[in-house]
Amino acid sequence: SQQGEEDPQALSIQEGENATMNCSYKTSINNLQWYRQNSGRGLVHLILIRSNEREKHSGRLRVTLDTSKKSSSLLITASRAADTASYFCATEVTGGFKTIFGAGTRLFVKA
């Protein structure tokens, strides 16, 4: 079964706007990773944040993690049409090695 939920399920914005996606999970984790998937293609790893970290940046990406609320957010600033994709969070459960995926958010960036 999936570890968590993501919201929104779908998000449509204009180019240049910021996009925020949220991920919630149910159990203790070692780390949380965000991935991007373009239609029907493989997953691209975006960023990993560990359970003892609260925020990480990578280019236009900003990820936060709140372990007390069991939630994370991915912010994409100054979005581009090329950012159109599905975004997934994935959590590595404490005490194991397996990574469980959320349901994903479909982002549409209109030019």
Add this chain to the structure above:
Amino acid sequence: SAVISQKPSRDICQRGTSLTIQCQVDSQVTMMFWYRQQPGQSLTLIATANQGSEATYESGFVIDKFPISRPNLTFSTLTVSNMSPEDSSIYLCSVEEKTDTQYFGPGTRLTVL
């Protein structure tokens, strides 16, 4: 990061047949995993492929339906046995590096008629 390849990239199969998917990594890795992504859905973990021992399957997946081999630290196969149209999915292998980052292969798109 590890470079992962999968064969075949896609296939169309008849129901009742079996397909073996290969996953090759360009470096030795301890942890390898197999996932399934049904149309329009997220990824579901099928099993962890252990080198030198049987794979560890997740709830809802059994060895008779999805036998897995892991003969060495750079290679694994997943067989989808006695296929039905419900098995139509993208099958992805992944590896976890020492940094804990998990990387994915390009996937195998399977259609069962």
